[in-house]
Amino acid sequence: MNLNVVYALGAAALFGASTPLAKVLGLNLSPILLAGLLYLGSGLGLTLLRLIRDRGWQPSGLKASEWPWLLGAIAFGGVLGPVALMFGLTLTSGSTASLMLNLESVLTAVLAWVVFKENADRLIVAGMLAIVAGGLLLAWPQASAQSQSWLGPLAVALACVCWAIDNNLTRKVSASDAVFIAGIKGLTAGLVNCVLALALGAKLPHISVLGPTLIVGFLGYGISLVLFILALRGLGTARTGAYFSTAPFLGAAIAIVLFGEPVSTTFWGASLLMGLGVWIHLKERHAHEHQHLSLLHSHRHVHDEHHQHEHAFQWDGVEPHSHEHQHTPIRHSHPHFPDIHHRHKH
Template identity: 45%
Template structure:
């Protein structure tokens, strides 16, 4: 259930990000999304302490978790969202949502190859299906040629999040809210620093509020539920369930953006 909730919240983020990307630079949006995740979870943590009568014992992060958390933050908090937001400038929200199925595939493959998680024959079928799907989604029927830039960036985002998911699995027994807060703070600050160094400005209007709110839901809350799913199912199975999310994003792209293939 946690995996499905996480996938749904994350999948919703792609079409809404596509709506925002017209008014904001991709790197800036990537930073604001994770800054929103940090702010949203910080508010949640503060409120939960006020209303909670007893303290639930949850293991906190320690120094031994630093390498796993650092790797997950760089790959999933900085590289992946920048690739996704940049890819959205070349692809529709519908296409981008479906291509993000590659995250689940990358998660399962990395778990199998590097961490020896058990996988069956279904993985081979998934590899073939996702490869064919990626080629089909890269085809631009209006020009009759293969569009590479968008799908390539989305592929990189999926692989980076696959790395993130497998690294996060090693610290999934720790407080998921704390993990998401740290990732949000560091990733948000890093991406915004990159954006400012490149000369991009941060909006101070409604776009800023919308980006932070989207980040709190689709990247903050989603990550907490994802980590909870990792605790019980492992990376490969959670990644498989997470493949539900892109279809949510594709459906919303049709409804909200009136998009289809292309």
């Protein structure tokens, strides 16, 4: 299996598990404070991880032209999205909210295709339509569920819109250090949301709740985001979103098995539609003759057919490694994804 697919599925597994756990941890916390603590756990954990990895603080290597993309991603994905999700979790079941999060992959793909001009194959479009149908079925109010309303699913859908924008903006900087990108997003979003929540009168929870919340944030928002960025680098936005859409199935399963939430016929119907959409995504293959233009950038790489360059420094032969390198024009044909080296027109 492609390593980038493993990254995407790993990100999905961690984030999917965090959703029902966040609902349990946040029963006595304001949605804004819970979102802030989850992202703060992410930022603190990844910053510590980066300090250990680099043996001290090192420059990010992010170019000046890339900072606006990263700041926009932080605003939508780190501030607005989590607050909308946490608010939605207070008004709907964990299993319903988990499956509603499949809409993130659809909206991510639509933005990637329409705004950022990423390639859209028919299989990917068909899979997205199946996921949309499942999301609509899941969100439809049921007469037997008196507490269910449109407000909860609508708030979760708004979170999906924010994260779809975040995903496409993050793709613009995905060649840079994934741990730094995810860490700075977590720290910024966590501090902003926590300060806002405390200003509105929220109180920090007891250490018995605070500790597990930060840990869930580190794993479900931090490590998950690092893996997601690595997948963006290798698969492109829409394909990464497709694999990541498996996250809600794991979240829903945890909510049902561990927390005893009820299972309806609508739930199973939506699951089948969304599962069909994901299966179609996994079947997609893309290959044609394409032209690589000259490109100068920096990221971790091995010396494959796209990285045949000389080194301006003494190289110890270890791969993968990271440094600024120049790509020369080349024309060839092979199966590929719209990764950082295949953002060509069709």
